[in-house]
Amino acid sequence: MEFRQIQTFMQIAQVKNFSKTAELLGYSQSAVTVQIRQLETELGVRLFDRTGKKVILTPKGKEFLIHANKIIDEMHKAKDAMNDTAELKNPLHIGTIESLCTVKLQEIVQRFREEHPQVRIQITIGSPERLIQKMEHNELDVIYILDTPRWNKNWVKVMEKSEPVIFVSAPNYKLSGKKNIEVEEILNAPFYLTERNANYRQALEQELALHKQTLSPVLECSDTAFIKKMLKTGKGLSYLPLFVVEKDIEEGKIAKLDVKDIDITMYRQVFYHANKYMTKEMEKFIEYCQM
Numbered sequence: 001m002e003f004r005q006i007q008t009f010m011q012i013a014q015v016k017n018f019s020k021t022a023e024l025l026g027y028s029q030s031a032v033t034v035q036i037r038q039l040e041t042e043l044g045v046r047l048f049d050r051t052g053k054k055v056i057l058t059p060k061g062k063e064f065l066i067h068a069n070k071i072i073d074e075m076h077k078a079k080d081a082m083n084d085t086a087e088l089k090n091p092l093h094i095g096t097i098e099s100l101c102t103v104k105l106q107e108i109v110q111r112f113r114e115e116h117p118q119v120r121i122q123i124t125i126g127s128p129e130r131l132i133q134k135m136e137h138n139e140l141d142v143i144y145i146l147d148t149p150r151w152n153k154n155w156v157k158v159m160e161k162s163e164p165v166i167f168v169s170a171p172n173y174k175l176s177g178k179k180n181i182e183v184e185e186i187l188n189a190p191f192y193l194t195e196r197n198a199n200y201r202q203a204l205e206q207e208l209a210l211h212k213q214t215l216s217p218v219l220e221c222s223d224t225a226f227i228k229k230m231l232k233t234g235k236g237l238s239y240l241p242l243f244v245v246e247k248d249i250e251e252g253k254i255a256k257l258d259v260k261d262i263d264i265t266m267y268r269q270v271f272y273h274a275n276k277y278m279t280k281e282m283e284k285f286i287e288y289c290q291m
Contacts, residue, residue, distance in 0.1 A: 003075065005039045006068050008032055009047060013065050014138045016055045066275060073277040089118035092281040095131035095143040096123065099194075099224045099244050100268065105144065108288045119281055127197050135273050141282050142272045144289060146241060147199050149267055158286050159270040164242045165200045167257040168249075170234035176255040183211055186259055190236035191217040192227045203264050204239050211261065228254065241266060 011021045012032070022029040040047050047061035057065065092112075096105055101123060109121060124134065128145040135143050136154070146163060167186060169176050175185065187208075193215075194201050208215055218236065221227055224244050231238055231254055248254035270289050272282060 001039065001042055002035075005035045006071055008035045009039060010065070010068050010072065010138075012036065012048065012055060013057055013061070017053065018055060069275040069277070076277045076279065087118055088116040088281050088284065090279055090281050091120045091122065092279075092285060093122045093124065093139070093141045094285065095134055095140040095145075096125060097128065097131075097144075097146055097198075098125050098222050099241060100144055100146055101125055102223075102225055103244055104268070108285070111288055112285060116281070116284065128199060132271075135271065138273065138276065141276065141279070142270060142285060144268070144270050146266050146268055148203070150269060150271070154274050155271045156274050157269060157271050159268065159290050161268045163266050163268055165203070165239060165264045165266055166242055166245075167237060167239050167259045167262070168231060168245050168254050169237045169257055170232055171252060171255045172234050173237070173255070175237070175257055179258050181257055181259045183208070183213060183259065183261060186237060186257070187213055187215060190219075191215060192219040192221070192230045192236050192238045193217040194224065194227070194240075195220050195222050198222070200239070200241060200264065200266050203266070204262070207262055207264060243268075 008021060008025060008027070011025060012018060015021055015024070018032050018036075019029050021027075022032045025032070027035075036047065043060075043064065045060040045064075046058050047064060049056045049058055094105070105123070109123075112119065112121065124131070124140060126134070128143075128147045128150070131140065131143045131145060132150075134140045149160065151157065167181075175181055175189070196202070205215060219227075219230060224240060227238050227240065228245065228248060230236060237257070245254050245256075249256055270286055272278065272286075276282075
C-alpha cells in the first residue's frame with residue numbers, strides 16, 4: 001500500500017470523480033484508475049461503485065476512509081514534527097455565513113494574511129446546514145457559523161460564544177427610545193429581514209408563533225450591509241445579530257429597540273470534523289477566531 005494511493009483514494013472520496021481527481025493531483029486518468037485498482041486488489045475489497053461518471057464509496061470504502069484519514073493524520077504529524085518552524089503555506093478552506101463573513105471574518109482573514117501571506121484562503125458562504133454537510137464530506141477545513149448550539153460526536157467544537165439578536169431601527173424612527181414596546185406595535189411596521197433560511201429569522205418566526213403572530217416583511221435580502229443601509233433611511237425596522245449593528249449603534253447611526261417578550265440568543269461556533277487532520281493553518285485560524 002503506497003501513500004500516493006491513499007491520497008488518490010481520499011481525493012476521489014471528496015470530489016467523487018476520477019477525472020477531476022487526476023486534474024487536481026496532476027496524474028493522468030489512467031494512472032488514477034490503476035492506483036485505485038491496485039489498492040482494491042491489495043485490500044481485497046471494492047472501494048467505489050461506478051455508475052457512469054458518478055462515483056460512490058461502497059460500505060467498505062467508507063470504512064477504509066476512516067483509517068485513511070488516520071494514516072494521513074499521522075503522516076502530517078510526522079512531517080510537522082520535522083519542520084516545526086516552517087512558514088505556513090498549505091491552503092485553508094473556510095465555510096461561514098454571510099453576516100459573519102461581512103463583520104467578523106474580515107478582520108480575522110486580514111490578520112491571517114498579514115502574518116501568513118503564503119497561505120491561499122478560500123471562503124464558502126452558505127447556511128449552517130449546507131456548511132455542515134460540506135464539512136462532513138471533507139469539502140471544508142473548518143466552519144464558522146451562527147446558530148443555536150450544535151453538537152455531533154463526529155465534530156470538534158473549538159469555540160462557542162453567545163450573540164443576542166435584536167430589533168433595530170434608525171435613531172429617528174417613531175419607536176426609537178420608547179420603553180417596553182409591545183410585539184403588536186412592531187408587527188405593524190415595515191420590516192427589512194434576511195431571507196427565510198437565515199437561522200435567526202427562523203427563530204424569530206417561531207417565537208412570534210408562540211404569541212400567535214406572524215410577520216410579513218416588505219424586503220428580504222441575504223446582504224445584511226444592504227439591510228443596514230435601508231434601516232438608515234428611517235422608514236423601517238429589522239432584526240439582526242448585535243455584532244452586525246454594534247458599531248453603528250455606538251456611532252448613533254442605528255438604534256436598538258426595547259421590545260417586550262422577545263429574547264433570542266444565537267451562538268457563534270467554530271467546528272472541524274473529528275476525522276480531519278488539524279493543520280497548522282487551521283490551528284492558527286481557530287486561534288484568531290477565539291481572540
